[in-house]
Amino acid sequence: MQGALGARRERAEALTYTHPRPPWGEPVPVLEGLWWLRLRLPLRLDHVNVWLIEEEDGGLSAIDTGFDDAPTRSAWQRVLEQVFAHRRLVRVLATHYHPDHIGLAGWLCRRYGAELWASRAEWLMARMLALDTSEEFDRAYEHYDRRAGLPEELVQRRRAAGNLWRRRAGAPPGAHRRLRHGDHLQLGRFRFRVIIGEGHAPEMVTLVDEEAGVLIAADQVLPRISPVVSVPPSMPEADVLADFLGSLERYRPLDEGILVLPSHGRPFRGLHRRLDQLAAHHEERLARALAACSEPRTVYEVMPALFDFTIDESQLGFALGETYAHLNHLTARGELAWELADDGALRFRRL
Template identity: 35%
Template sequence: MKVTGVLQQRAWATRELPPVEQVRPGLWSVPVPIPDNPLRYTLVYAVRLARGLALVDAGWAAETSWRSLTDGLAGIGYAVTDVRFVLVTHAHMDHLGLAARIREVSGAAVGMHPAEAATLTLPPGRAESVVGWLTRRGASRADAAEQIERMAGWRAAFEALARPDLLVEHGDRPLPAPAAIRAVWTPGHTPGHLCFVDEERDVMFTGDHVLPRISPNISVPPGGAGDPLGDFLSSLSTVDHAEPGEVLPAHEYRFTGLAARREALLAHHRTRLAEAEAAVRADPGASTWAVAATLSWSRPWSALGPVLRQFAVGETYAHLLHLAALGRVVNQDGPRDAWSAVHGVSTVA
C-alpha cells in the first residue's frame, strides 16, 4: 500500500484539518470536521457534472462542519446551491448528517442503498432497548443504564437525518451521463454500505469499508441480526475484482494498493476471531461483555467509556456470531449470553 494523500496523512499525524485538494480534473476532496470525535473529519468528495456537482457523502451536521463544506466548495468555484446529488456511502451521522441541509438549500437528490434506508426507521423505546440488549450481552444494569443519558439527545438528531430521494442498488449508475460512477454494495460496516467506482477517473470511493490505517467497526447494533462480519469479509472480495488507480476513503488519507489493504483487513479479522475463540475456550459460559473485556483494544478496557464499550461489545458480538456460523462456538439460550466452544473443532487459523 502506498499513501497518495501525503498532505492528508501529514494533517492526520499533526491532528489538523487537511486542505481541499483536486484529486483529478473535476474531482476534489473537501474535509469536513467531526466535532469532538477521534475520526476528526469526513472527506467529502465533490464530482463535477455536466451541470453542477455531485457529492459523495455530506459530513456531520454541525455549524463548523457546514462552514467547512461551504468554504471548501467556494474555494473550487462552486456553492452548495450547485449540488445536484448527494450519494451517501452509509447512514452514519458523519456521512449523512448535512445531507438534509444541503437538500434544503439546493434541492439535491439524496441517494443510498435500500438496506441503508431501512435502518432509518427508529423503533419506539430505543434507549430502553439498548439497555435490554446490553444486559443480554452480559452488562450490569448500572453499566447498561449509562446509555440512557448518552442517548437523551440522540433521537432528535436521528430523526433530522435525510431520508433518501433515490434508492441506489448494486451496479446502478445514479448520476446522469456522461458521469461514469457505478455503485458497489459492500455490506458489513452497515447493511447498505455502498462504495462507488468512477470508471472515467479510475478511482474508488470506499466510504468506511476500506480505510488506510484502521479497521472499520463491524458490530451488531441493538435490534440488529444476521452475520455482519461474514457480510464484511465477503464484501472485501467484492471490491477485489478491480484494482483502482487510487482509493478515496472517507477518513484519514488517499492511497493505492487496494488488494494489499484488503489482505491486511482479512488478516486482522482472522487474528481477532482467534482471540475471541481463545477467550471462550478459556472461560466456558462467558458472556459477550466478559469476552470483550479480555480482548485487545486501542486502550485498556477500564479506560473505555460507555460509548466505546457499547461499540466494543457490539464488535465482539459480531465476531462471536461469525464463529457460531462457522460452527466453532455456541451461545446457550437464556436471559444472558453464555458462550462455549464446540469441542473437537480447531481454533481459527
C-alpha cells in the same frame, strides 16, 4: 456513538499514500473534476472525507456530508457559497446512514435544492433513526446489553443516553433516488458502477470507475483502521462479520493499482493488500475470541481480549458490537455455542 470508528491503528506500510492531507474545510483536487474536502469530527477519529464532483452542466455533486453541527454547516457554507459559488449543489450522495456520512444531508438538500441519492436500506435506517423516540428503541438496547452481560449500572447509563444518532445528524430528506448494486451512474466525467459493501452498514454504496482508475470506498476499505463491524441491537443474532468478509470479495476483481478514496485517512494504492490485511485482522480477532471462550463467557467478559487498548465508556458501544460480531460469527461457523443463563446474559463456550 453508534457506528463510530475505533481508533484501532494497524501497520499498513504496504500501502502507498498518494496525497498529503489538505487543511480542514479546504477542497483540494485529487483527480481532474474530483475534489477532496476534509471535515472535522469532534471524536477520537477526528475527520471524515467528503468528495466533490464537478458536473458537466455547472452543477456540483457531494459524496457524504459530515455531522449536522454548527462547524460543519459553516464549513459547507464557505465551500458552496464562496469556493464553489459559481456552481450549484445538485445532489448529495450519502454512502451510508452513519451520522458522519448522512448527518447533514437534510440541511444541504433543503438549503441548496439538491436531491439525495442513497441505497434503500441506508435511507430507511437514517429515516428510522431520525424519527425513533419510541420505548421500543430503548428496550432493544436494554435487551442487547443484558444479553451481553453488561453490569446493570452501564445498562442504565446507556439507556439514559438514548438515541445517539439524533445528536449528530438531522433527518434526511423524505425522498431519495434509490441506488442498487451494479447501477451505473454518470457523475461529472466519471462513469461509476455501484458496489454495495455490507457489514459496517447494511447496504453501503461504494463507487468504482475502472477506466478512470478510482474507487470511492466509503468505510468499506479504510487504510490504517479497520472499519467497525458491529452487531446492531435491532438484530442481536446477526452474523454481520460474514456480510463484511463476504462483500470484501466484491473488490477483488478490481485492479491492485486503483486509487482508493476512503472516508477516513488518506487516498492510497494497494487495494488487494488492504483487503488481505482486513481479512487477516478479523481472523486473528476470531482466534482470540475463541480462545477466550474455553470457559463459558459473556460478550462483556470476552471484550477485553479483542482489543489492545482499554475500552473507555465512549467506545463501549462499538467494542461491545464488535465482540458480538465475532462471537456470532464463530457461533454461525459451529465453533461456539451459547446458552442463556438465569441472569439474562448469554454465555458463549467453545465446542
